[in-house]
Amino acid sequence: MINKYVLFRSARSTIIHIFLMSVAVTCLFPIFWMVRCAFMTNQTIFVDQSLIPHHLDFNNFVKAWTQGSFGIYFLNSVIYTACVVTGIVIIASLAAFSFSRLNFPGKNIIFYLFVAAMMIPLPGSFVALFVLMTKLHLVNTRLGYILCMINVGLSMSILILKTFFDKMPHELEDAARIDGCTKLGIWWNMALPFARPAIAVIVIFNSLNVWNEYILATLLLEDSKLMPLQRGLIIFQGAHSTDYPVLMAGLTMAAVPIIVIYLFMQKYIVKGLSGEVVG
Amino acid sequence: MRRLASVCCCLVLACLAGCSQPPQPSNKLILWHWMTDRQDTLQKLAQEYKEKTGIEVAVQLFAPSESYSQKVIAAAQANVLPDIYGILDKKSIVADFIKAGLVTDLTPDMEAGGGVWKNSLYAKALADKSFDPGNSYGIKPGIYGVPIDVTNEQMLYNKKLLAKAGIKNPPQTFDDFLKDAHLLRRVGITPFVAGWGELWLLDCFASNYAFNIMGEQKVFDTFRGKVKYTDPDWLKVFGVFAQLYKNGVLMNGIVTKGNKYAEQDFALERAAFAFNGSWCVNVYKEMNPKLDYGVIPPPPISNAYPLKIWGSAGSTFVVNAQSPNKDKAIAFLKWLTSEKQQEVLARETNNLPSNRQATVAVSPILRDFSKGMEESTHPNIWPLNEDPTVSEAFDRGLQAILIGDKTPEQVAQEVQKVKDQQMAKHNRRR
Numbered sequence: 237m238i239n240k241y242v243l244f245r246s247a248r249s250t251i252i253h254i255f256l257m258s259v260a261v262t263c264l265f266p267i268f269w270m271v272r273c274a275f276m277t278n279q280t281i282f283v284d285q286s287l288i289p290h291h292l293d294f295n296n297f298v299k300a301w302t303q304g305s306f307g308i309y310f311l312n313s314v315i316y317t318a319c320v321v322t323g324i325v326i327i328a329s330l331a332a333f334s335f336s337r338l339n340f341p342g343k344n345i346i347f348y349l350f351v352a353a354m355m356i357p358l359p360g361s362f363v364a365l366f367v368l369m370t371k372l373h374l375v376n377t378r379l380g381y382i383l384c385m386i387n388v389g390l391s392m393s394i395l396i397l398k399t400f401f402d403k404m405p406h407e408l409e410d411a412a413r414i415d416g417c418t419k420l421g422i423w424w425n426m427a428l429p430f431a432r433p434a435i436a437v438i439v440i441f442n443s444l445n446v447w448n449e450y451i452l453a454t455l456l457l458e459d460s461k462l463m464p465l466q467r468g469l470i471i472f473q474g475a476h477s478t479d480y481p482v483l484m485a486g487l488t489m490a491a492v493p494i495i496v497i498y499l500f501m502q503k504y505i506v507k508g509l510s511g512e513v514v515g
Numbered sequence: 516m517r518r519l520a521s522v523c524c525c526l527v528l529a530c531l532a533g534c535s536q537p538p539q540p541s542n543k544l545i546l547w548h549w550m551t552d553r554q555d556t557l558q559k560l561a562q563e564y565k566e567k568t569g570i571e572v573a574v575q576l577f578a579p580s581e582s583y584s585q586k587v588i589a590a591a592q593a594n595v596l597p598d599i600y601g602i603l604d605k606k607s608i609v610a611d612f613i614k615a616g617l618v619t620d621l622t623p624d625m626e627a628g629g630g631v632w633k634n635s636l637y638a639k640a641l642a643d644k645s646f647d648p649g650n651s652y653g654i655k656p657g658i659y660g661v662p663i664d665v666t667n668e669q670m671l672y673n674k675k676l677l678a679k680a681g682i683k684n685p686p687q688t689f690d691d692f693l694k695d696a697h698l699l700r701r702v703g704i705t706p707f708v709a710g711w712g713e714l715w716l717l718d719c720f721a722s723n724y725a726f727n728i729m730g731e732q733k734v735f736d737t738f739r740g741k742v743k744y745t746d747p748d749w750l751k752v753f754g755v756f757a758q759l760y761k762n763g764v765l766m767n768g769i770v771t772k773g774n775k776y777a778e779q780d781f782a783l784e785r786a787a788f789a790f791n792g793s794w795c796v797n798v799y800k801e802m803n804p805k806l807d808y809g810v811i812p813p814p815p816i817s818n819a820y821p822l823k824i825w826g827s828a829g830s831t832f833v834v835n836a837q838s839p840n841k842d843k844a845i846a847f848l849k850w851l852t853s854e855k856q857q858e859v860l861a862r863e864t865n866n867l868p869s870n871r872q873a874t875v876a877v878s879p880i881l882r883d884f885s886k887g888m889e890e891s892t893h894p895n896i897w898p899l900n901e902d903p904t905v906s907e908a909f910d911r912g913l914q915a916i917l918i919g920d921k922t923p924e925q926v927a928q929e930v931q932k933v934k935d936q937q938m939a940k941h942n943r944r945r
Binding site (some may be wrong): 252279282283325359361363366370371375450451453454458460470471472473474475476477479 | 549550551552554575576577578579580582583586587588589590592593595779782783792794795797798801802803804
C-alpha cells in the first residue's frame with residue numbers, strides 16, 4: 237500500500253520542480269536564443285527555425301570585435317564599471333553609515349532627499365546634467381561620465397546599506413569604541429564587513445547598470461574612443477535594418493563579464509536582497 | 516577649517532564654471548549625426564574633403580535617433596551645438612531652433628549663382644526644412660536645411676512569385692491588382708504585406724488613394740472641415756481597404772504587423788507585393804541578396820487625378836547659426852550634396868540621393884524609386900494637416916475595415932463624428 241504522505245510529498249515536489257524548471261527555461265531561453273543566433277547568417281536567421289543551426293558561422297564574433305571596435309569599448313566599459321562601482325560603494329557606505337549611526341542637523345531631510353532622487357527618471361535629468369557638466373568642462377571626459385554614473389547609483393545604494401547598518405547591534409559599536417576605534421575605524425572594520433551581502437547586491441546591480449548604460453554616454457561623450465561597450469553594439473543597428481547575427485555575437489560577448497560577476501557574488505545576493513544579517 | 520575647505524571647493528568649481536571662452540574660428544568642423552549605416556561613408560568623404568581643402572570635418576555618430584535627439588536638445592540648451600547637425604523633431608521644434616538663433620538661413624547660398632545649389636536638389640526634399648511666406652510658425656521664409664538623401668514610399672513586387680502565378684507584368688490599375696491577387700491566391704501565394712501596425716504607413720497608403728480619387732484640394736478642404744468624410748469620394752477611399760479585405764489580398768495579421776516584420780515577409784518571399792519606403796533596398800539586400808523584385812507606384816483606382824506617392828528628405832543637416840565656422844560648414848554641405856559625392860553616398864549606402872543628377876549612378880531599383888520623386892507629396896509640405904485625433908480615428912477605422920469589423924460607411928460616420936467634435940472644440944477656443 238502506498239503511503240499517502242509520501243505520495244503527497246512527491247506530488248508536491250514534482251509540481252514545484254516543474255514550476256521552477258519552467259521559470260528557469262523562461263529565463264535561460266532568451267540567452268540560449270541569443271547565442272544560437274550569434275552563429276547564424278543574415279540569410280539563415282529568419283529561415284532556419286531549428287534549435288541548433290545547421291551551419292555554424294564563427295565569423296560573427298570576429299566581425300563584432302573588429303567592426304564594432306570592441307577592444308577599446310570593452311576596456312572603457314571595464315574602467316567605467318570598476319570606477320563607478322568602487323565610487324558608489326565607498327560614498328554610499330560612508331553616507332549610509334552617517335545616516336544610520338551619526339546625529340547631525342537635517343539628517344532625516346537629507347536622507348529623504350536622497351531617497352526622493354530615486355523617483356526622478358534618468359532622462360528627466362539629462363538636460364540639467366549636460367548643462368552642469370558643460371559648465372564644469374567635464375563633457376567628453378571619462379571623469380564627467382564616471383561622476384554622473386556614481387550620482388545615478390547613489391540613492392538606491394544608500395537606502396540598501398542604511399537598512400543593513402540600522403540592524404548592526406549597538407553593543408558591537410560600543411565595544412569597538414572602547415577598544416579605541418574612531419568613527420572611520422568602526423565604518424572600515426565593522427560596518428563594511430557586516431554589510432558584505434548588501435555590498436554584493438550594490439556591486440551587481442550597479443555593475444549591470446553601468447555595463448549596459450549607453451544613453452548618458454551618448455549625451456556626455458563625443459569622442460568615440462571614450463564610449464562604452466554598448467556603442468559597439470549600436471553600430472550593427474541601422475535606422476531601418478539590423479545585422480542580427482553580428483549584433484547577437486556582440487551581445488553574447490558583452491554579457492559574459494556581467495554573468496561572471498554574478499556567478500562570483502551569487503551567494504551574497506539572496507542575503508543582501510532579503511536584508512539578512514550576518515552571524 | 517572644514518568650512519574654509521568647503522568654501523575653497525565652491526570657489527574652484529565656480530571658477531571652473533566661469534572659465535569658458537567663446538568658440539574661435541578654426542579649420543575643424545564638427546558634424547553630429549544619427550545614421551549608423553552612413554558613418555563609414557561620411558567619414559571617408561570627410562577625409563577626402565580634408566585632403567582637398569585642408570578643412571577637417573569630425574563626423575560624430577550618436578545613435579539611436581532617440582538618444583541623438585536628446586543630445587541635440589541638451590546641447591541646444593547649453594549652447595554647445597556643433598557646426599553641422601540634424602534636427603529630427605517635427606517642424607514646430609525646428610521653428611523653435613530657428614527662433615532661438617541656432618539654425619542658419621541658407622536661402623542666400625541656395626539662391627546664389629541663379630540657384631545652382633537649390634536647383635540641383637529635389638524640391639520636395641528642400642521643402643522639409645523650408646518655411647513658406649506667411650507660415651503659421653512665424654519664421655522668416657527661407658531654406659534652413661540641406662537634405663543629403665531622400666526617401667519615398669511605393670509598392671514592391673516579387674518577380675519570381677508573379678511569374679509563378681502566370682503574371683507577366685506588374686498591375687497598372689487597382690482592378691489589375693485585385694485580379695493578380697486572385698491569381699496569386701490560386702497558387703497559394705499571399706498577395707500583399709505591409710507594416711500597417713504602424714499607422715503612418717497605413718495613412719500614407721490611404722493618402723495616395725485619396726489624392727488619386729478626389730485630388731489634393733478636396734483632401735485639404737476635408738481637413739479644413741469644408742468636405743465631410745461621409746462624402747462619396749471618401750467612401751471610395753475607405754472602399755479601397757474594404758476591397759483588399761474582401762478579395763483576400765492581405766497577409767494575416769497585417770493590421771498589427773510592424774514594418775520590420777513586413778519587410779522580413781517580403782524579403783523571404785512570403786508575399787508577392789509589399790508597400791514600403793525606399794530604405795527597403797538596404798533591408799532586402801541584407802536579408803535576401805537574391806531577391807528579384809521591382810518597384811511601382813500603388814496602382815491607381817481612378818483616372819480623375821494623379822496618384823501622388825509620399826516622398827521627402829531622408830536626412831537633413833542644418834548649420835549652427837552660432838558657429839564661428841558657418842561659412843565653412845555651408846561650403847562642406849554644398850560639396851557633400853554635389854553630384855559626385857552624392858553618387859558615392861548613394862552607391863555605398865543604398866539610399867536615394869538628394870541631388871537629381873546623381874540618380875544616374877544608383878542601382879536600377881533605386882532609380883525606379885527615384886522616378887516618383889518629382890511628383891511626390893508629403894504631409895510636411897502640405898499647407899495644413901488633419902487634426903491628430905481625427906487622423907487616429909481615421910487610421911483605426913481603416914484597421915477595422917481591414918479585419919472586416921466595420922464597413923466603409925460605418926467608419927466614415929465615426930470619423931466624421933470625431934471631426935465634428937474637434938471642429939466644435941476648435942471653434943469654441945477661437
